[in-house]
Amino acid sequence: MIPASFDYESPKTLNEAITLLASREDAKLLAGGHSLLPAMKLRLASPALLIDLGRIGGLDYIRDSGETISIGALATHAAVAASRLLLASSPLLAQAACNIGDIQVRNRGTIGGSLAQAHPSADYPAAILALDANIVATSQSGERVIPAHSFFTGMFTTALRPDEIITEIRVPKTAGSGTVYKKFHHPASGYAVVGVAAVVRGATGKIDDVAIGITGVAEVAYRATAVEDALRGKPASAIAEAAKHAADKVEALGDNYASGDYRRHLAQVYTRRALQEALSSKRK
Amino acid sequence: MKKNVRIVINGAEHRAEVEPRLLLVHFLREVAGLTGTHIGCETSLCGACTVLLDGMAVKSCTVLAVQADGRSITTIEGLAASENLHPIQEAFWEEHGLQCGYCTPGMILCAHDLLQQNASPSEQEIRDGIGGNLCRCTGYQHIVNAVKAASRKMNQRQRAAARAAD
Ligand SMILES: Cc1cc2nc3c(=O)[nH]c(=O)nc-3n(C[C@H](O)[C@H](O)[C@H](O)COP(=O)(O)OP(=O)(O)OC[C@H]3O[C@@H](n4cnc5c(N)ncnc54)[C@H](O)[C@@H]3O)c2cc1C
Ligand code: FES
Ligand code: FES
Numbered sequence: 001m002i003p004a005s006f007d008y009e010s011p012k013t014l015n016e017a018i019t020l021l022a023s024r025e026d027a028k029l030l031a032g033g034h035s036l037l038p039a040m041k042l043r044l045a046s047p048a049l050l051i052d053l054g055r056i057g058g059l060d061y062i063r064d065s066g067e068t069i070s071i072g073a074l075a076t077h078a079a080v081a082a083s084r085l086l087l088a089s090s091p092l093l094a095q096a097a098c099n100i101g102d103i104q105v106r107n108r109g110t111i112g113g114s115l116a117q118a119h120p121s122a123d124y125p126a127a128i129l130a131l132d133a134n135i136v137a138t139s140q141s142g143e144r145v146i147p148a149h150s151f152f153t154g155m156f157t158t159a160l161r162p163d164e165i166i167t168e169i170r171v172p173k174t175a176g177s178g179t180v181y182k183k184f185h186h187p188a189s190g191y192a193v194v195g196v197a198a199v200v201r202g203a204t205g206k207i208d209d210v211a212i213g214i215t216g217v218a219e220v221a222y223r224a225t226a227v228e229d230a231l232r233g234k235p236a237s238a239i240a241e242a243a244k245h246a247a248d249k250v251e252a253l254g255d256n257y258a259s260g261d262y263r264r265h266l267a268q269v270y271t272r273r274a275l276q277e278a279l280s281s282k283r284k
Numbered sequence: 285m286k287k288n289v290r291i292v293i294n295g296a297e298h299r300a301e302v303e304p305r306l307l308l309v310h311f312l313r314e315v316a317g318l319t320g321t322h323i324g325c326e327t328s329l330c331g332a333c334t335v336l337l338d339g340m341a342v343k344s345c346t347v348l349a350v351q352a353d354g355r356s357i358t359t360i361e362g363l364a365a366s367e368n369l370h371p372i373q374e375a376f377w378e379e380h381g382l383q384c385g386y387c388t389p390g391m392i393l394c395a396h397d398l399l400q401q402n403a404s405p406s407e408q409e410i411r412d413g414i415g416g417n418l419c420r421c422t423g424y425q426h427i428v429n430a431v432k433a434a435s436r437k438m439n440q441r442q443r444a445a446a447r448a449a450d
Contacts (some may be wrong), residue, residue, distance in 0.1 A: 005303065007304065008285070037328075037347075038328050050304065052350070101416065104343045104394065105328070105416060107340040107342055108343075190415070
């Protein structure tokens with residue numbers, strides 16, 4: 001399994017990468033390569049030029065920016081999963097990251113690459129949506145901040161323009177909220193058959209605010225707004241009934257392993273479990 | 285357009301001019317002549333091709349040789365520091381952690397990464413840790429036992445070394 005021939009550039013700076021990307025229509029960015037290289041081996045993708053972002057220094061940070069935590073696009077899944085900063089002040093992304101693939105995949109794959117790929121069963125999108133994160137895209141015309149809710153536009157498609165590179169992801173701190181990522185792993189691929197990310201703010205027994213992102217069910221990850229609306233200001237006892245709306249108005253995907261109805265069902269069950277766990281795991 | 289690469293494998297430098305599409309696993313086996321790294325699926329799923337890239341386990345069928353330029357690789361041939369086996373290798377031998385041996389180099393290098401992160405993993409943590417490596421022979425139980433035994437050996441040796449340094 002060998003990819004078709006391509007040219008390869010490994011720019012040392014972001015500016016060089018941006019210029020290269022703008023100058024060639026047939027180019028593709030390479031980050032961790034754990035979606036792109038498998039696709040190239042299967043000849044599902046045959047870019048004429050690969051622009052390897054891996055040599056650009058300083059794009060893999062995870063740092064405290066006050067209200068938010070800023071994550072460089074090249075931060076690997078392993079780095080996100082193990083980040084003390086994230087675990088202490090905004091653990092949801094780390095909770096999702098440790099569920100991605102296996103050790104080897106997490107050592108190579110990057111958060112920027114995963115978001116750009118927008119796989120319908122990827123784990124990060126659920127968490128990014130539930131956190132109302134912002135995605136920073138950089139091109140020759142400067143930086144553009146794309147809110148999570150307008151970033152994922154369809155299966156494998158995003159709001160990124162062809163000349164843009166994801167450079168940073170900004171997530172709010174979630175102190176005072178409970179966060180949980182619950183995933184039903186596909187037994188062969190390891191991707192999410194269903195993945196539910198929940199952020200719950202509230203005192204014991206009562207929910208003040210809640211955000212739920214769901215991946216794996218539909219062509220594109222979504223916010224379970226019907227569940228959220230049914231729970232704001234409500235007691236914890238409302239969770240079981242509200243979670244039944246986890247896949248309302250969603251066109252569910254089906255395949256040989258899991259039918260659309262089964263995915264809908266899983267979405268409800270995993271939403272209920274995620275909410276109950278998030279409420280009881282609530283942090284100081 | 286070929287590229288010059290310089291990759292340090294098991295401490296020895298290898299230079300070659302390669303096509304950018306050359307996979308690291310093919311570089312290791314065909315350019316460097318180190319066939320301890322196996323190819324199972326070539327589709328990122330089986331882990332047979334696992335090596336350490338700057339100390340971290342990666343599937344070498346899903347890394348380009350050009351991505352490893354200037355970096356350092358450890359394959360199964362280079363895991364043991366001397367004539368002796370590495371404690372993980374010893375443990376696989378003693379605990380019957382292999383039958384045909386096809387998955388073994390990848391299993392051992394993946395276990396190495398796991399034990400670097402977590403010196404005393406539980407049974408479940410070991411099973412999760414080797415989740416990206418398939419074995420068609422053992423049923424995994426003896427591999428799990430071997431990783432547990434390796435963890436005990438490595439912890440013991442570390443304690444002994446610490447005492448000796450006191
Ligand atoms: C065996 C296996 C199991 C996996 N299991 C899971 C799983 O359980 N859950 C999950 O979510 N994912 C899973 N993945 C996918 C994995 O998370 C990938 O790492 C991820 O989807 C892509 O990230 P990457 O850095 O490898 O990107 P690449 O493969 O390098 O790139 C992917 C795409 O994004 C573009 N791109 C990359 N970086 C940027 C950037 N900064 N700006 C703009 N565009 C960019 C590339 O051009 C390409 O189109 C799995 C992959 C494998 C091989
Ligand atoms: S040969 Fe690389 S994962 Fe199977
Ligand atoms: S020992 Fe034969 S594949 Fe694992």
